[in-house]
Amino acid sequence: MKTDQPLLSWKEAMRLNRRAxxxxxxxDQKAVISRMVSVVWNALTPxxxxxxxxxxxxxxxxxxxxxxxTRLVLLNLVSxxxxxxxxxxxxxxxxxESACQxxxxxQFLSDKVMTMDYADADCSSTWALYDNIEQNRxxxxxxxxxxxxxxxxxxxAILTFSGGAALTISLFTSPVPDxxxxxxxxxxxxxxxxxAVVMIAVTCLSPVLSNKAGSYAARMANVRKEANRLVSFFxxxxxxxxxxxxxxxxxxxxxxxxxMNDKTFLYSSKGLFARLSRGSxxxxxxxxxxxxxxxxxxxxxxxCLKALGGAFGIGxxxxxxxxxxxxxxxxxxxxxxxxxxxxxxxxxxxxxxxLDIPNRMxxxxxxxxxxxDRDYEIEFRNVSFRYPGSDTYALKNxxxxxxxxxxxxxxxxxxxxxTTFIKLLCRLYDPTxxxxxxxxxxxxxxxxQEYMSVFSVVFQDYSLFAYPLGQNVAGSVTYDxxxxxxxxxxxxxxxxxxxxPEGLDTYLHKDISDDxxxxxxxxxxxxxxxxxxxRNALFIVLDEPTAALDPAAEFEVYTRFDDxxxxxxxVYISHRLASCRFCDVIAVFDHGQIVQQGxxxxxxxxxxxxxxxxxxxQAQYYDR
Ligand code: ADP
Numbered sequence: 346m347k348t349d350q351p352l353l354s355w356k357e358a359m360r361l362n363r364r365a366x367x368x369x370x371x372x373d374q375k376a377v378i379s380r381m382v383s384v385v386w387n388a389l390t391p392x393x394x395x396x397x398x399x400x401x402x403x404x405x406x407x408x409x410x411x412x413x414x415t416r417l418v419l420l421n422l423v424s425x426x427x428x429x430x431x432x433x434x435x436x437x438x439x440x441x442e443s444a445c446q447x448x449x450x451x452q453f454l455s456d457k458v459m460t461m462d463y464a465d466a467d468c469s470s471t472w473a474l475y476d477n478i479e480q481n482r483x484x485x486x487x488x489x490x491x492x493x494x495x496x497x498x499x500x501x502a503i504l505t506f507s508g509g510a511a512l513t514i515s516l517f518t519s520p521v522p523d524x525x526x527x528x529x530x531x532x533x534x535x536x537x538x539x540x541a542v543v544m545i546a547v548t549c550l551s552p553v554l555s556n557k558a559g560s561y562a563a564r565m566a567n568v569r570k571e572a573n574r575l576v577s578f579f580x581x582x583x584x585x586x587x588x589x590x591x592x593x594x595x596x597x598x599x600x601x602x603x604x605m606n607d608k609t610f611l612y613s614s615k616g617l618f619a620r621l622s623r624g625s626x627x628x629x630x631x632x633x634x635x636x637x638x639x640x641x642x643x644x645x646x647x648x649c650l651k652a653l654g655g656a657f658g659i660g661x662x663x664x665x666x667x668x669x670x671x672x673x674x675x676x677x678x679x680x681x682x683x684x685x686x687x688x689x690x691x692x693x694x695x696x697x698x699x700l701d702i703p704n705r706m707x708x709x710x711x712x713x714x715x716x717x718d719r720d721y722e723i724e725f726r727n728v729s730f731r732y733p734g735s736d737t738y739a740l741k742n743x744x745x746x747x748x749x750x751x752x753x754x755x756x757x758x759x760x761x762x763x764t765t766f767i768k769l770l771c772r773l774y775d776p777t778x779x780x781x782x783x784x785x786x787x788x789x790x791x792x793x794q795e796y797m798s799v800f801s802v803v804f805q806d807y808s809l810f811a812y813p814l815g816q817n818v819a820g821s822v823t824y825d826x827x828x829x830x831x832x833x834x835x836x837x838x839x840x841x842x843x844x845x846p847e848g849l850d851t852y853l854h855k856d857i858s859d860d861x862x863x864x865x866x867x868x869x870x871x872x873x874x875x876x877x878x879x880r881n882a883l884f885i886v887l888d889e890p891t892a893a894l895d896p897a898a899e900f901e902v903y904t905r906f907d908d909x910x911x912x913x914x915x916v917y918i919s920h921r922l923a924s925c926r927f928c929d930v931i932a933v934f935d936h937g938q939i940v941q942q943g944x945x946x947x948x949x950x951x952x953x954x955x956x957x958x959x960x961x962x963q964a965q966y967y968d969r
Pocket of ligand 1: 739
């Protein structure tokens with residue numbers, strides 16, 4: 346069967362596992378410690394039982410005194426009780442400490458997304474990589490979530506091996522007495538060697554075969570990724586309540602059926618994995634299981650022959666069978682877990698590729714001057730910009746200046762570069778060519794967070810969080826309630842606020858609180874506006890700020906905007922020209938360039954200009 350992805354080398358695989366484990370240790374030390382202590386306990390304590398019960402059986406078969414037998418029985422009982430009680434306690438501790446471990450591990454990715462350059466967060470290849478990691482986790486259970494349990498199993502196998510070896514050595518070293526006739530053959534070094542080799546070979550072969558079966562998951566990862574993508578879309582489409590109406594009208598259930606009932610689909614009865622299970626994959630699994638049984642047979646044969654020859658008593662038979670079975674299990678476990686770690690490393694690789702995405706944006710250290718006269722000026726100087734991976738310029742040679750306190754409108758057709766202009770202004774992206782200056786200094790030279798804090802933006806695709814309303818407005822858990830109320834009032838949300846059962850403490854949506862309220866598009870736009878006002882930044886940027894408002898609400902926002910914005914600079918992006926008429930400067934974008942700049946009246950005078958054309962194209966729909 347042709348597979349599409351080679352396994353990683355052992356060295357690389359172990360390097361990735363080590364890195365993942367160290368990261369988890371840093372993030373969640375207590376959980377790791379509790380898990381490891383539990384493993385040590387669970388791996389070693391069974392040998393106490395094996396040893397003590399062997400002692401008891403020996404005492405019985407050798408006719409020991411009644412009080413010796415009684416003492417051994419009590420010792421067996423008390424030790425079993427104490428050990429399992431302590432084991433239960435450790436287990437509980439481990440469960441408590443690791444209850445949130447999965448989320449803590451996932452937080453690596455979430456923290457990374459929140460701190461990576463916006464350009465990377467906004468890039469489809471970043472999300473394709475993330476999608477890959479998520480699918481591996483969700484559909485195959487592979488990735489960083491496995492690392493801790495893999496290390497746990499590795500440690501357990503090593504400890505079980507050590508304990509098993511300590512109790513098994515004497516099986517090979519205790520000789521059959523010379524009086525045992527043919528059984529003395531069992532003392533022959535050659536026989537012992539053959540026995541050890543057979544046991545080791547069978548022990549190792551079984552997990553090697555099972556690893557081979559397991560490696561299909563890693564090697565077929567890309568094939569599975571495509572299939573999982575289909576299943577995770579079509580398999581749960583019914584849960585997408587936002588699509589419920591469209592699904593019914595366009596009968597999307599038929600599309601789902603077509604994919605989900607396709608018998609040749611990867612996971613279906615005639616798909617690749619079913620064929621593999623009937624062929625090589627299934628054979629590896631069956632052979633691995635059969636060899637485990639062969640091993641048990643060989644062990645019983647060897648131990649019983651030695652006992653029959655008189656090398657040790659009945660008590661020792663149980664000890665040897667139990668300890669060698671554990672010893673073999675640990676070798677098998679060791680091989681299996683190393684194989685699992687190698688397979689899983691193929692899935693750790695994309696995780697680290699994601700975590701290692703570098704922050705390339707130049708981070709300056711200048712503080713933004715706090716001027717009492719609020720005399721700030723922004724200048725775009727010959728700025729051109731291409732989105733990462735794109736050949737075409739979204740902005741081409743844009744030059745313009747504007748001062749604090751001005752009202753700037755950015756107008757133009759869809760796709761003309763308005764939002765891109767704002768994203769560059771707020772330094773979500775850096776220009777490909779040219780520079781942007783704040784008071785004559787390249788904005789790259791300012792401390793990034795500080796420069797960002799100069800802006801308050803409502804993007805077209807803004808989002809509110811499922812937090813209480815007031816926290817949404819303030820962007821913080823603690824905030825000035827009266828200021829939050831004032832901002833909501835200014836944004837036109839005052840009446841609705843008065844109706845909310847918990848006022849500012851009302852949760853938005855129902856993700857976190859069942860008492861949360863669902864809000865309409867227009868209402869959420871007003872809350873987003875209030876959030877912009879609360880920040881009290883120098884620049885207020887509104888990207889289509891009223892698109893979801895009804896005409897009356899839109900009129901209200903615009904007529905009050907001058908008062909609301911006060912002496913701050915306001916940048917409006919809109920393709921509704923009527924709403925920009927009152928601005929000091931209107932910049933008209935077309936195909937990524939500023940083709941006209943000026944006041945409404947001045948721009949209208951140019952009857953061949955773009956603004957004139959846009960204005961009259963819209964005028965037929967609006968009563969100016
Ligand atoms: P507007 O806001 O005027 O509608 P945009 O600034 O959003 O226009 O888009 C300008 C151009 O840049 C369009 O051609 C658009 O397709 C392209 N563009 C926007 N965002 C991206 C992106 N993240 N990656 C690649 N191209 C983009």
